[in-house]
Amino acid sequence: MPELPEVETIKKGVSPHLIGQRILHMVVRQPQLRWPVPEAVKQLKQVKITAVQRRAKYLLITTQAGQRLVNLGMSGVLRIVPEGTAPARHDHVDMVLSNGQVLRYSDPRRFGAWLWASTPNEHKVLAHLGPEPLSEAFNGDLLYERARQRRQAVKTFIMDNRIVVGVGNIYAQEALFMAGIHPSRAAGRISRARYHKLAQAIKQVLARAIEAGGTTLKDFLKADGHPGYFQQELLVYGRAGEACVACGATLLKAVHGQRSTVYCGACQR
DNA sequence: ATCGGGACCTGCTTGC
């Protein structure tokens, strides 16, 4: 998916078009997403949008009648288009707004989801999430404490939403490289000092990517249709076989939790 | 409790 910086960029892009508007009605062309689109999402109409927020990689659209949760999965995109714009093949959901615009959801792989919480912020998928990576609640001490006795690879550890949210496959690789930590190292065998470095790297790479408007990957575009510019700053992601920017060694490839990982065998221990 | 793996789905790239 869009990772956290992309979702944050999308939130910033779409929220000015949504807040204060009424939802006239919904158009659901393809209800079979990751889960079937709930009836409450399909049928709600004539309600005012009061807030647009992000929690982890969920976009939360709150109305007087309840809250929609949108997750973009691997290939989901949200755009603002004028009402009447012809839908393309994978344009599955439209939220038609009172200002003549449409929030349009497109998702070729359909790994994303539209969910419904009658009480805002109380959906099951939000219940067990760890802290936001850019908040003060997330730091090296938290990583160190939560890693005690754990033998899983540190890469899958930091990608676990119960530990910290919003660290996806791209930025996990980038942060581990920046911190000089080998992605396969057991989470429980990393010092507190190194976890401080890792937490700082996670914050730094995510903050920088948000500033740049996200990473442009294939079909990712911001809500206004313009690409993000972080891709040109990626140090290891997608660069297996190329030279390490720090030491010149050939970057290696591995697999963790069925996701590919690129790292430097010399810089990362 | 922790973990690794399977599942969901389409489209693009790679290699024979």
Place this chain on the structure above:
DNA sequence: TGCAAGCAGGTCCCGA
């Protein structure tokens, strides 16, 4: 040129 295999940003759920 054609076709099959491999790979892609996520994350819930299951069994060991």
